Amino acid sequence: MxxxxxxxxxxxxxxxxxxxxxxxxxxxxxxxxxxxxxxxxxxxxxxxxxxxxxxxxxxxWSTKQDLVIAAAESRIGPLEVADLGDFRSELRAVLTARMATYRQPGVDRLLAGVIGAAAEEGAVRAAFGAYATRVTSETRHVLERGIARGDVRPDADVDATVTLVASSLLFRLVAEQRMPDEALVESVVDLIGRAVAARS
Structure with a gap:
């Protein structure tokens, strides 16, 4: 050798x-x-x-901001949900996966830190926006798949719906200081499902 x-x-x-x-x-x-x-x-x-x-x-990571985003994405990153043939079932799968992630130790403070860092002077807002886009991409995909399939209204406001879905569990965790649970998931599925359901 x-x-x-x-x-x-x-x-x-x-x-x-x-x-x-x-x-x-x-x-x-x-x-x-x-x-x-x-x-x-x-x-x-x-x-x-x-x-x-x-x-x-x-x-x-050249900056603390990049490091914080990478750490958040290591815990709360993009996910994929299979085509289940039904928008509500797919939305429930997205929310259930997020709920399980948010219930991990330390994730509440990590997310609070990410939100705080995004608001700091000098923060590169585009970097945080890009992370948010990656994290919510499957909700958008599920909505667009529902529109194509016909069980979500074609005129549904996808951007607003994505924000509502993402913020529901996040606000419960960070602002209300309560763990999101199955009851919240079911309420969000019902409320969003009724709001965007295709008219028969």
Whole structure:
């Protein structure tokens, strides 16, 4: 075995290590925010909690804003719902998946931190808007699929409906400080379903 092969064998493949570092950093952000709030979130604190160097953090995320968005997306990211043949069933699937995610430890404070960070002076609003678009993309897809299938009104305001769906569980969690539950999911499905149902 040549010298290059020996060095390669010792080092091992790069990607698993890179993924490990990324996950450790994102987990550290969630832990710090859930324990102490956004005030505790500094690049130094994240690096120390993750057990990595500060340059390793900056190589992946150049700003704290980018890091917060990445951490949020690691917990609350895009999802996919299969075509169930019925808008209400698909909306229920979206909301149930989100409810399960929101009930994880620390997610309430993380989401509150993301919302607060988006309102800070100097925040790049487009970055937060792009994250929100990714997170709500399946609700939009479900609505558009319902319109194409005929069980959602063709004149339904898709943008407004997406906002209402996303905000229902989020407001319950962050503003009301109560965990969203199945009863809320069913109420939202019923209210939104009746509002956008195709007229017979």
């Amino acid at each position: 040549g010298d290059d092969q020996v060095r390669g064998a010792r080092r091992g493949p790069g990607r698993p290590r890179q993924e490990h570092v990324t996950q450790a950093v994102l987990d550290a952000v969630v832990d710090l925010v859930s324990e102490s709030g956004m005030a505790a979130l500094t690049m130094d604190a994240v690096a120390a909690r993750a057990g990595v160097s500060k340059p390793a953090v900056y190589r992946r």
